Amino acid sequence: MPTSMAVGRRKDAVARVKLTEGSGKITVNKKEFEKYFPQETHRGEIMRPFTVTDTIGRYDTTVNVRGGGMTGQAGAVKLGIARSLVALDEDMRTSLRGAGLLTRDPRMVERKKYGQKKARKRFQFSKR
Numbered sequence: 001m002p003t004s005m006a007v008g009r010r011k012d013a014v015a016r017v018k019l020t021e022g023s024g025k026i027t028v029n030k031k032e033f034e035k036y037f038p039q040e041t042h043r044g045e046i047m048r049p050f051t052v053t054d055t056i057g058r059y060d061t062t063v064n065v066r067g068g069g070m071t072g073q074a075g076a077v078k079l080g081i082a083r084s085l086v087a088l089d090e091d092m093r094t095s096l097r098g099a100g101l102l103t104r105d106p107r108m109v110e111r112k113k114y115g116q117k118k119a120r121k122r123f124q125f126s127k128r
Contacts, residue, residue, distance in 0.1 A: 001020060001021050002020075002021060002088055003018060003019060003020045003021075004018070004019050004084045004085075004087035004088045005017065005018045005019075005084065005087075006080050006081075006083035006084040006086075006087055007080060007083070008075075008076040008077060008078065008079030008080025008081070008082075008083060009076050009079065009104060010068070010072045010073075010074075010075030010076040010078075010079060010104075010105050011068045011069075011071075011072035011075070011076075011105075011107070011108060011109070012067045012068040012072060012108075012109075013065060013066070013067045013068030013069075013072035013073040013075070013076040014065070014066060014067055014076060015063055015064070015065040015073065015076035015077045015079070015080040016063070016064045016065070016080065017061060017062075017063050017077065017080030017081050017083075017084045018061070018062045018063075018084070019059045019060070019061055019081070019084040019085065019088060020059065020060045020062075021058065021059060021060070022058075022059060022060030023057065023060060024056060024057035024058065024059065024060065025060045025061070026046075026060075026061040026063070027060075027061065027062050027063065028063045028065060028077070029063070029064060029065060033046075033061075037070065037074060039070065042070060042071070042074035045074050045075065045078050046074055046077050046078050046081065048078060048099065048101060049078060049081045049082040049085055049096060049101050050081070050085075052095050052096060052099045052101065053085055053092045053095055053096065055085065055092075059085075059088075061081060063077050063080065065077055075105060078101065079101070079102075079104060079105075082096050082101040082102055083102065086102065
């Protein structure tokens with residue numbers, strides 16, 4: 001019974017994904033997938049690697065995710081699943097790469113600068 005593990009990251013979220021052959025059950029932090037990600041957009045994003053490779057219902061997925069918010073966590077899980085699928089079957093790499101699912105999103109939150117309200121927002125300028 002082939003299994004594979006992979007790590008996915010997005011923003012401040014880190015997801016450890018384990019795929020095993022099974023019925024297609026997804027568990028995130030020991031909760032049901034639908035309960036952990038109530039938003040349909042996040043669930044759709046997470047299912048994309050399975051949709052692209054036509055493997056819906058073939059693998060049981062166990063995910064341990066921490067850090068960041070819901071969007072970051074969903075992106076991290078998506079990357080972890082894609083990497084895990086490639087570890088199981090190297091032939092899936094081309095389709096996943098073509099869909100842009102194997103690229104780590106490098107965008108991070110810009111730090112706050114001194115003398116400013118936020119990263120780019122400044123205090124109101126007064127000429128007099």
